[in-house]
Amino acid sequence: MKSLKNIFRLIGLYFKVNLASAMEYRGSFLLQAFGMALSNGSFVFFWWIAFQQIDGTIGGYDFRDVMFIWAVTSSAYGVSNILFANMNAITRLIVSGELDTFLVQPKDTLINLLCARTTLSAWGDLAYGFILMIFTHGSDAGAWGMFLIAIVIGGLLMTAVCVSAHTLTFYFGDASLVGGMAMEFMINFCIYPEGIYRGFVRVIMLSVIPTSFIVHIPLKLARNFHPGWMAALVAVSALYCCLAYRFFYKGLRRYESGNLLITRL
Amino acid sequence: MNAIYVENLSKVYRTRIKEEGLQASFKALVKPVYKEVQAVNDISFTVEQGEILAFIGPNGAGKSTTIKMLTGILHPTSGRVSVLGLDPVRQRRELSYRIGTVFGQKSQLWFHLPPIDSFVLLGAIYDVDKKTLNKRIAELTELFELGELLQTPVRKLSLGQRIRCEVAASLLHEPDILFLDEPTIGLDVVIKQSIRQLILRMNRERGTTIFLTSHDTGDVERICKRAIIIDQGRIILDQPVKRLKYDYLNRKIIAVRFEFPQHLEVPEGVKLEKSTDISARLSVDTRICSIDGVMRWLIAQGGVADITVEDPPMEEVIASIFQQKEGKSQ
Amino acid sequence: MKAVGKYITVLRISLQNAFVYRSNVLGGFVFYIMFMFVFFNLWRAIYKSGEVAGYSLVQMVWYLCMTELIMFGCRTGVFFQMNEDVKSGSIAYQLNRPYHYVLYQFFNALGGMIFNLLLYGLMAIVIGMIMVGPIPGFSFSTLPYSLISIVLGMCINFFFLMALGLTAFRLEDNTAFYLIYQKLVFMLGMFIPVEFLPGWLQTITRYLPFSYMTWAPARLIVAFSWELFWAVVPVQLLWLTVSFVLTMGMYRYGVAGIQAHGG
Numbered sequence: 001m002k003s004l005k006n007i008f009r010l011i012g013l014y015f016k017v018n019l020a021s022a023m024e025y026r027g028s029f030l031l032q033a034f035g036m037a038l039s040n041g042s043f044v045f046f047w048w049i050a051f052q053q054i055d056g057t058i059g060g061y062d063f064r065d066v067m068f069i070w071a072v073t074s075s076a077y078g079v080s081n082i083l084f085a086n087m088n089a090i091t092r093l094i095v096s097g098e099l100d101t102f103l104v105q106p107k108d109t110l111i112n113l114l115c116a117r118t119t120l121s122a123w124g125d126l127a128y129g130f131i132l133m134i135f136t137h138g139s140d141a142g143a144w145g146m147f148l149i150a151i152v153i154g155g156l157l158m159t160a161v162c163v164s165a166h167t168l169t170f171y172f173g174d175a176s177l178v179g180g181m182a183m184e185f186m187i188n189f190c191i192y193p194e195g196i197y198r199g200f201v202r203v204i205m206l207s208v209i210p211t212s213f214i215v216h217i218p219l220k221l222a223r224n225f226h227p228g229w230m231a232a233l234v235a236v237s238a239l240y241c242c243l244a245y246r247f248f249y250k251g252l253r254r255y256e257s258g259n260l261l262i263t264r265l
Numbered sequence: 266m267n268a269i270y271v272e273n274l275s276k277v278y279r280t281r282i283k284e285e286g287l288q289a290s291f292k293a294l295v296k297p298v299y300k301e302v303q304a305v306n307d308i309s310f311t312v313e314q315g316e317i318l319a320f321i322g323p324n325g326a327g328k329s330t331t332i333k334m335l336t337g338i339l340h341p342t343s344g345r346v347s348v349l350g351l352d353p354v355r356q357r358r359e360l361s362y363r364i365g366t367v368f369g370q371k372s373q374l375w376f377h378l379p380p381i382d383s384f385v386l387l388g389a390i391y392d393v394d395k396k397t398l399n400k401r402i403a404e405l406t407e408l409f410e411l412g413e414l415l416q417t418p419v420r421k422l423s424l425g426q427r428i429r430c431e432v433a434a435s436l437l438h439e440p441d442i443l444f445l446d447e448p449t450i451g452l453d454v455v456i457k458q459s460i461r462q463l464i465l466r467m468n469r470e471r472g473t474t475i476f477l478t479s480h481d482t483g484d485v486e487r488i489c490k491r492a493i494i495i496d497q498g499r500i501i502l503d504q505p506v507k508r509l510k511y512d513y514l515n516r517k518i519i520a521v522r523f524e525f526p527q528h529l530e531v532p533e534g535v536k537l538e539k540s541t542d543i544s545a546r547l548s549v550d551t552r553i554c555s556i557d558g559v560m561r562w563l564i565a566q567g568g569v570a571d572i573t574v575e576d577p578p579m580e581e582v583i584a585s586i587f588q589q590k591e592g593k594s595q
Numbered sequence: 596m597k598a599v600g601k602y603i604t605v606l607r608i609s610l611q612n613a614f615v616y617r618s619n620v621l622g623g624f625v626f627y628i629m630f631m632f633v634f635f636n637l638w639r640a641i642y643k644s645g646e647v648a649g650y651s652l653v654q655m656v657w658y659l660c661m662t663e664l665i666m667f668g669c670r671t672g673v674f675f676q677m678n679e680d681v682k683s684g685s686i687a688y689q690l691n692r693p694y695h696y697v698l699y700q701f702f703n704a705l706g707g708m709i710f711n712l713l714l715y716g717l718m719a720i721v722i723g724m725i726m727v728g729p730i731p732g733f734s735f736s737t738l739p740y741s742l743i744s745i746v747l748g749m750c751i752n753f754f755f756l757m758a759l760g761l762t763a764f765r766l767e768d769n770t771a772f773y774l775i776y777q778k779l780v781f782m783l784g785m786f787i788p789v790e791f792l793p794g795w796l797q798t799i800t801r802y803l804p805f806s807y808m809t810w811a812p813a814r815l816i817v818a819f820s821w822e823l824f825w826a827v828v829p830v831q832l833l834w835l836t837v838s839f840v841l842t843m844g845m846y847r848y849g850v851a852g853i854q855a856h857g858g
Contacts, residue, residue, distance in 0.1 A: 006392060010389050017382050020382070021375070021377045028768075035774040041778075042781050049793065058637075059637075097370075100333070106359075181622075181625065188630075196639065
């Protein structure tokens with residue numbers, strides 16, 4: 001238990017220190033936040049128009065529903081990039097050998113390396129979700145409750161997907177493109193109603209790329225809370241994260257045996 | 266207990282050969298062809314606590330591979346490794362609390378943060394309690410003269426300043442052994458000197474065992490008491506540095522300067538390597554003539570303004586060792 | 596005309612270059628397919644409850660295939676090229692060469708754009724056919740004319756981007772311009788057909804250039820009519836002229852700024 005406490009203490013410290021350093025780059029932060037607001041805003045614009053011109057639901061969702069999944073996606077993305085920003089750099093760390101620096105330290109290698117950096121602009125993404133929720137779900141306690149739970153779970157799941165994609169580098173060499181694509185795909189599938197897709201895609205969203213667990217199921221629960229589904233959400237998410245964790249360490253063993261395609265001298 | 270115990274250690278890298286072209290890629294997928302590289306071949310040595318030891322050899326000799334096996338980053342193919350009584354592979358986390366590392370090309374410091382922040386983070390990583398950490402930071406700051414540097418972001422520091430912080434960072438948790446992998450690579454002479462001095466101080470004042478790899482023989486000459494020469498994965502030599510020079514190079518260099526022009530007729534066993542009208546650099550074969558004799562002869566020439574007696578440069582020592590070993594094996 | 600020869604050479608080389616790096620297109624293909632897949636599902640769901648005036652689902656999907664082709668497939672990096680040239684200092688060399696910087700950039704980008712138009716064009720056709728089948732009423736005889744509109748749209752986009760990019764000669768950070776521009780293009784024609792916008796916005800949009808890069812050529816593909824052709828193409832030509840003049844003006848303005856700072 002002491003080591004768990006120490007890990008949390010480390011994460012907290014990383015958080016504090018990273019935040020302080022990121023403050024130096026305030027200027028570009030504002031610009032990136034602006035860009036993000038613009039980008040997200042244009043989608044809100046689209047959905048607003050769509051629901052104006054159409055009577056009824058789209059893919060089983062109304063405007064508020066779509067805003068909910070947008071908010072969750074944005075804030076979950078923010079959470080994972082605030083806490084675990086290095087997830088995008090895993091391939092670079094492996095290929096350059098910087099991974100060794102983390103291996104030699106006495107803390108859990110994966111967590112240590114994930115938390116070592118933060119992305120300042122991710123605060124903008126985090127905030128955006130909250131702002132969107134305020135405007136569209138005002139004082140809906142049920143929705144807010146699920147929102148908060150969803151962004152934590154979503155953040156962890158996004159991290160897990162990114163880590164798993166980058167773990168492929170241990171096996172196939174430079175997988176940074178795969179990592180980037182995995183994130184793009186995931187986000188793109190998170191921001192549209194579940195109902196627009198047919199069977200096969202929905203299976204994918206419940207397994208390989210866990211979009212449903214990030215946005216769609218939390219929305220279902222926000223509308224209609226059901227303890228069974230809630231338990232399933234938590235359980236499957238935990239399982240997914242564990243698998244990603246194990247997969248990384250499996251790949252790491254390969255690294256430590258020195259049997260990579262990449263020459264390490 | 267020994268600081269480091271290595272017995273019959275070997276490491277074989279097995280990599281897939283990847284050829285160009287689509288056809289070759291397919292072939293490789295179905296029937297992969299492997300290439301085996303023996304990076305470390307059956308090496309054995311022991312290091313006592315408090316020693317300063319250098320692993321030297323050319324590029325690709327197996328130095329980095331060895332140090333990675335000692336620190337638990339790499340799994341050996343065969344043989345035994347024990348560091349501070351622990352197995353680096355199975356007990357890596359436990360071991361990591363007690364060892365420090367400085368890897369030449371990689372940094373433990375956070376690039377955008379001032380060193381003090383890195384120190385605090387590392388303190389948390391190594392579970393150093395706050396009081397001890399602060400005391401330690403104060404000590405190291407004084408020792409390494411980091412005073413004004415602590416608050417400056419690392420990216421704004423000069424290379425020399427950064428390295429000093431780097432070495433300080435590796436010592437925050439008071440490790441028993443400090444591993445340095447090519448710590449002075451790519452640095453200029455002045456910085457190299459300051460780092461060497463720091464390492465010596467650590468050893469003197471704390472009894473920290475120092476294990477360093479290098480292909481800079483200057484490191485060996487200045488810091489180490491003992492050197493292990495490794496080439497192509499095998500240990501060629503394992504001896505105290507003093508004896509290296511003594512055994513393998515029976516030469517001394519005498520540099521002399523005269524007050525007025527001289528023409529020197531060198532005696533047997535002495536070679537004139539360089540000379541001007543008023544100075545000369547002589548190479549003395551100590552098997553043939555004594556230093557004493559040569560110096561007397563020089564003074565007898567009259568008008569000696571300056572005279573120094575030096576050991577030959579380390580490169581020559583190593584090179585000649587290789588030559589001799591090669592000669593023996595042939 | 597020696598000058599023309601110069602630019603033709605630039606074009607030829609940039610085409611060759613695009614061909615050499617053709618495998619880079621594969622990554623883009625993956626994204627293109629993903630976008631179209633999502634959009635197809637989305638609009639199919641939308642059409643369950645409603646529709647866009649003047650578009651059947653089939654036309655809507657092909658519309659998006661086309662706008663994505665123009666704005667994603669044939670996207671140009673000219674905006675960031677300006678920034679790059681200024682930051683790296685190579686602008687000093689560029690300005691002293693015996694050709695016009697603006698024209699050089701255009702012909703250089705044109706090679707890539709033509710190449711991508713061919714490849715992504717094929718991809719767009721394949722995807723469209725797989726998802727919804729052929730466009731009803733489509734006729735190959737009108738394709739060349741629609742192509743004119745597509746190329747015009749691409750060129751208008753290019754020159755506006757270049758005009759904005761040239762502000763790098765004067766400004767420290769002009770990224771905000773890029774972001775705003777991209778979003779306007781996105782909202783007013785690329786992702787949302789003009790007919791889908793509320794009335795007041797439609798009117799405003801018709802006076803802006805954005806829809807003439809995306810909506811105009813895409814509409815000509817999905818619902819060609821000579822009436823439409825003669826309605827939009829002249830406007831495209833107008834906007835092309837405007838954007839070209841603007842670019843030239845920005846260039847002169849920017850260069851003056853550089854000279855003032857000592858190059």
